[in-house]
Amino acid sequence: MKRVINWFEIPAVDFERAVRFYETVMQTTLRREEMGGARFGIFPYEMPATSGAVTQMAALKPGSDGTLIYLDATPDVDAVLGRVEAAGGSVVLQKTLVSEDIGYIGIFIDSEGNRVGVHAPK
Template sequence: MSAAATHIISWFEIPATDFERAVRFYETAFATTLRRENVGGQPIGIFPYTEPATGGCVIHSPTLKPSTDGVMVYLNAGPSVDAVLARVEKAGGKVQGPVIELPQDIGYIGFFTDTEGNRIGLHSPKHD
């Protein structure tokens, strides 16, 4: 990169084989609404964000495949990883292991597998 980036991630896409099921899962797990759009013939569900924050979406694309062993995306779990993880299972996902405390007061992380088979990380400042 020629200039220092203010943030390295500019966008992320979480692949889905069943788009509506995946969007419902993330809306339930994160207690939010994803904005549905169609880009280049592909349906996407955009997570709420405000510039200059990083945005991302759930996408149904023939070129993307859900995976548990690819790139790891960590989503903001707000004030508590535990609250999101509790909703993950109710929404049809699977919690993967215990919440982990990070060093130097960085916060906490947790992991889950979504309804499509993607392994996703969570981060928050609190664990409760």
């Protein structure tokens, strides 16, 4: 296995609100696509990097007690967490040092109620 994760989907009820939330918090533009009745706001990436999307489809429901993914917050977890509340979310774990080797993490609840982490090396 060359990588453990190759795609992720963050569920959204209000697709545009969720896409705006992540565009604001991560300071990027998500590419909007529709496929098979589903809507995707795809995070930018360069191959062979992993990517994923904010996704609106009937089979996905937002929640705060399922799988936890961590988005790249390089260079600073505090900067990303500092934009969460103004974008409509809430911070549930402030910047925390995991270890010298791993770096820092933080966790927030997004505009849809999903629990999402952010990580940056030390």
